[in-house]
Amino acid sequence: MMAVKVPMPSALDVEVAKRLGLRPDQVTRDHRDRLLCQLQDRLAQVPVACDREQITRAPARGPVLLFQPRETVITEAGNVRTRDVGQFAGMMVQDAFHKAELQAARRKQPDRRAISATCGWCICFASTARL
Known part of the structure; x- marks a missing residue:
């Protein structure tokens, strides 16, 4: 009998699975890309306390x-x-x-x-x- 080595999911796959409600072995590249786009869109948002009409969205702005x-x-x-x-x-x-x-x-x-x-x-x- 030959043992099959199953690759361990990466830390990113575990995090994506946790956020999307999947098992880590079900995570695909499409899932990762979709979640990273959602996180980038969230970072691009202007805080509610600021004037959103005067400040544009900017994903590269940072904290x-x-x-x-x-x-x-x-x-x-x-x-x-x-x-x-x-x-x-x-x-x-x-x-x-x-x-x-x-x-x-x-x-x-x-x-x-x-x-x-x-x-x-x-x-x-x-x-x-x-x-």
């Missing part, structure tokens, strides 16, 4: 941070006042420094850059952003 646009004005008494402006959140592309700031905030270990980033020109709430 983004949402912020509340703010305005700083000097009052007649000479005081500085900061207030929210606009009805939509702003959006900026997340880079490695933003990622480090968010990780430091999660660990509750403030570093100088994370403290200086909250100077008032934006309040980032990326952890609550949903794409």
Whole structure:
């Protein structure tokens, strides 16, 4: 009797099968392509909090941070006042420094850059952003 070696499904096949409700050995290339297109379309969407009419879909944009646009004005008494402006959140592309700031905030270990980033020109709430 000869033993037949059955190839193990890849990690991608296991993930695709889980999302589509299939067994890993039933996953075809068409299933993988369809799921990757769905994920790419989801990444291309503009967050709900932003003005979707002014910002176009862009699959290559990558992760983004949402912020509340703010305005700083000097009052007649000479005081500085900061207030929210606009009805939509702003959006900026997340880079490695933003990622480090968010990780430091999660660990509750403030570093100088994370403290200086909250100077008032934006309040980032990326952890609550949903794409």
